[in-house]
Structures are given as C-alpha cells and as structure tokens.
Amino acid sequence: MVALAVILSDLLFGIMLGCVFAVVAHGLNLIWGVVKVVNIAHGEFIMLGAYGAYFLNVFGGFNPLLSAVVDGALGIFVGYAFYFSFLHRELRGKERITLRSEMVTLVSTFGLSLFMSNLAVVAFTGDFVGINWSPGTVALGFLELPLGALYVTILAVLIISTSVVFLDRTYIGNAIKAYSQDITATQLVGANPTKVASLATALGFSITMAGGALLTVWIPTGINPYMGALYAPISFVIVVLGGPGKMLGSLLGGLTLGVVIDVLQAFVPVSLAYAVAFLLLIPVLLFRPEGIVK
Amino acid sequence: MPTLRTEAVSKEFGGVQALKGVTISLPAGSTLGLIGPNGSGKTTLLNIIAGLEKPTSGAVMLGETRIDHLPANAIVKLGVAKTHQIPRPFAEMTTRENVSVAVMYGRRRIKDTKRSLNEADRLLSLLGMDARRDLPASSLTVQEKKRLELARALATGADVILLDEVFAGLSSDELRDSIQLFRKIRGEVGFSALIVEHVMGAVLTLAERVVVLEEGAKIAEGTPDEVVHNEAVIRAYLGFEENDSPG
Numbered sequence: 454m455v456a457l458a459v460i461l462s463d464l465l466f467g468i469m470l471g472c473v474f475a476v477v478a479h480g481l482n483l484i485w486g487v488v489k490v491v492n493i494a495h496g497e498f499i500m501l502g503a504y505g506a507y508f509l510n511v512f513g514g515f516n517p518l519l520s521a522v523v524d525g526a527l528g529i530f531v532g533y534a535f536y537f538s539f540l541h542r543e544l545r546g547k548e549r550i551t552l553r554s555e556m557v558t559l560v561s562t563f564g565l566s567l568f569m570s571n572l573a574v575v576a577f578t579g580d581f582v583g584i585n586w587s588p589g590t591v592a593l594g595f596l597e598l599p600l601g602a603l604y605v606t607i608l609a610v611l612i613i614s615t616s617v618v619f620l621d622r623t624y625i626g627n628a629i630k631a632y633s634q635d636i637t638a639t640q641l642v643g644a645n646p647t648k649v650a651s652l653a654t655a656l657g658f659s660i661t662m663a664g665g666a667l668l669t670v671w672i673p674t675g676i677n678p679y680m681g682a683l684y685a686p687i688s689f690v691i692v693v694l695g696g697p698g699k700m701l702g703s704l705l706g707g708l709t710l711g712v713v714i715d716v717l718q719a720f721v722p723v724s725l726a727y728a729v730a731f732l733l734l735i736p737v738l739l740f741r742p743e744g745i746v747k
Numbered sequence: 748m749p750t751l752r753t754e755a756v757s758k759e760f761g762g763v764q765a766l767k768g769v770t771i772s773l774p775a776g777s778t779l780g781l782i783g784p785n786g787s788g789k790t791t792l793l794n795i796i797a798g799l800e801k802p803t804s805g806a807v808m809l810g811e812t813r814i815d816h817l818p819a820n821a822i823v824k825l826g827v828a829k830t831h832q833i834p835r836p837f838a839e840m841t842t843r844e845n846v847s848v849a850v851m852y853g854r855r856r857i858k859d860t861k862r863s864l865n866e867a868d869r870l871l872s873l874l875g876m877d878a879r880r881d882l883p884a885s886s887l888t889v890q891e892k893k894r895l896e897l898a899r900a901l902a903t904g905a906d907v908i909l910l911d912e913v914f915a916g917l918s919s920d921e922l923r924d925s926i927q928l929f930r931k932i933r934g935e936v937g938f939s940a941l942i943v944e945h946v947m948g949a950v951l952t953l954a955e956r957v958v959v960l961e962e963g964a965k966i967a968e969g970t971p972d973e974v975v976h977n978e979a980v981i982r983a984y985l986g987f988e989e990n991d992s993p994g
Contacts, residue, residue: 631837642902
C-alpha cells in the first residue's frame, strides 16, 4: 500500500513536472518545426526566463505565474531580436534552409549559448538563487499536492493548448503552419515569409521564457547561470520524443520524460534517473526519428 | 484588370543565357499560350513574372507599375498568381485549409478564418472538388493536386493567373475534362491567363495567341493556327537541322 502510494505520487508529480518541461521544450519545438533551426542557446533563454522571474519577485513581489506572463511578453522582443540577428541572413530569400545555413546557425547559437551563460555569471554571479513562493497545499486522498506546482501545471497546459489552437484557427497561425510545410508556396499565396518566420520565432521565445519562469517553482534553489546546460538537453529529448514540428508532441514528450524521471527517482539516485531518461533519445532516434507518435 | 507585359527580359544563370530579351504582352482578360521545348526558358519567364527570380535585364510591367523588383508575396497582392509545375500543396493541411490560406493572404485579405473557409468551399465546389475538401492535401491524386494549385491561385483573388503545365501529365480524358473545367471557371471568374505547356494540345485549344520560346529566345508569336504552321516552330519542335530536312 505504501509502495503503491509512492508510485502514484511519483506518477502524479511526474505528470506535473512533465507539463513544465513540455512548455520549455515547446518553444524549441515551434522554432525547430517552423523555421527548421535548432537553437543551441535554447537553455540560456530558459535561464533568462528564470532570472526574469527571480528579479520580478525580488523587486516587484511577482509570483512565478505573473512573471511567466511578463517573461512571455519580453520573449516576443527577444525572439524578434534573435531572428534578425541570427536567422534572417541565413533564411532571407531561401526556398528552404540549406545545409550550410544549418551549420552556421548551429555554430552561431552555440557561441551565443557560451556567451550568455558566461555573461550571466558576471551579471548575476554564480550563486544559486530561488523564489520563495508557497501558496500552500491541497489534499488529494492520501496525497498532499503543492498548489504552486498545480497552478503551474494548469498554466502550462493552457499555454500549449492555446498555441495549438492559435496555429489551427487564426489568420497568423495558418501562415505559420503553411510556412512550416513549404516556404515558396506560402509566399505564392501572398504571405511575407520574413514576417511569418520572425513571428514564429518570437512566439517560440515567448513560450520558452514563460516556461523558464514556470520552471522556477520546481527549482526552489536552482536558478543559476548554467541551468541551461540541463534544461536544453531535456528540451531536445522532449522535442525528439514528440517529433519536431508536432505541436502536441511537446506535451507528449514532456509527460513521458517527466514521468520517467520521477518514477525512476523512486528507485535510483536522481542523477541516474536523468541519465536513463536521456538514454531514451538513442532508441527513439534510431527507430522512430519522426517521434513516438505518427 | 491591367495588362501584364515583359519588356526585353533576359536572365543569366552563371554564364548561361536562360532568357534572351523576351517581350510578351497579356492584355486584360486574354489567354496567352507560352510553349517551347524543354529548357527553352518558359518556367524561368514565369518565375520572373511571379517574382521568384529577378531578371538580369529588362522589366516586368503590370499596367503602369514595374513589378520585377518586388518580392513574390507583394506581386500576389497586386493580383498576379502562379501555379506550380509540380504541385506543392501544404501536405499536412486539408484541401480547404490550403485554399483558405490563399484567401486570407491573397489580394482580398479576408482575415476572418470562417469567412475564408467559406470562400475556399465556394471555389472548391466550382472546381468540382467538394468531396475532397476535408481530406489532407497529401492524399489527393496528381490531377486533384493540380486543381488545388488552380484553386489556390484563384483564391488569392488574382486577375492574372500564370499556369505552369497544369495540363501536363493528364490522360486524354482528364485533359478534356480539365479544358472544359477551365472554360467553365473562366466564364464565372474573369482573369487573364498565361498558360505554359511543353505539349501543345491544351494551349492551342485555349489560347487566343501563342508565343514560342526556343533556347531562351522568342522565335514565333501569333494565333495558334499561325504558330503551328510556322517553319521555325516546326524545326524547334521536331529538331530538324537546315540541311537534313526531309526530301
């Protein structure tokens, strides 16, 4: 009975953690799936979102949910700046991204990643910090669920489902979907490819940074300049699990990874749980490179 | 509805002259055929008009507006739309979604998704594709995909439509249906058409005038009847040299 309770609670925590992971990965997925660029500095923008939430809390008393909204708005500007400084030159006038551009963006965003994490050490110091926010718990049978994590889960699902509906049902979303499938054909129905690609990138960053803010609830003392080095690989694994460009794939991949990590933690040390979770990547890439769902 | 003209358009690709000073004119509401053997520069000319390529020299005029420096999406907004030689549907969208994107972003800018889907349905039924509208575009047959290309071009609200081999690769029955359908659509939606083909049949039936390209240069222009009896055209198509003509 006790063992069952432990497994159940791990499962539930895994699902909640997975939802947060999913948001963080969703930003990467959007950019990867639409613009076909893999942003190696993805983790550093999660870190930026987390520090955003931290400073908003310290100086403005914001809780992480509110900060996620502010971060999301800031992310739009950051995303546009990223697009026009790192991607525009490579994508402008192209029918599809070339191998050369893929290499250029991989290397340049890798450089950006190093630059940002080191700049963060200078700006924020290397100290681990965290946000003290505990809105209490709610009893669910024999389980005590922290309300903070529960709110974060709800907001996470809301962010992902809103973005899916946005892509399916709106004027701008339709162009983004079209662009992800055929750039020239999108241009030939009258949409400006630069506008579409930059907007998709901005949305991706908005979601990534909002995700960084939500993540702070799960790492009460874990905000640090190098946190990107953990959360970027997690995002990559999730996107590969769910299938790049499949928007609900982020949620599926996130839940898979969250549950795997949390349930494994019941049996093995935490670091080993992460190692095993990352190991998932290899069989998926080998046997289902398009993601676990068709 | 303005006249579309190319004025002495030339295009060079790394030392190769793909087009050599080609001048054509497509008056409002007319149908112009553009034919020529493979590699004669037809698709290049179409791409230049659509804004996908820039001419090395010369100009493309839409009425009094010079359009050859504009990006393709801006040219669509002025009312010039092109279909692809090899259909390029948005494969993961349904047929009606494919068309509705063109309604939304084309010249008419109907941004409301519901209204644009309704307009897409209207066009698909005009093209006899009602039954296909909720299928993913990837599941359509080649002929249906070509119709979808035409539906998307119409959906942009264009009054000049550039058709790149929409009649190629069809069986003779399909070709007859397609020609009939084209005439019907022409009756309901007014537009000028530039029809590019390397097989002559459909062009000679539909076009009022025909331009013939060979190795990037215009070698003949006239009514279909004049063109098929033109010696230069016969030579270009049959590949006879001056000195080995029969007899």
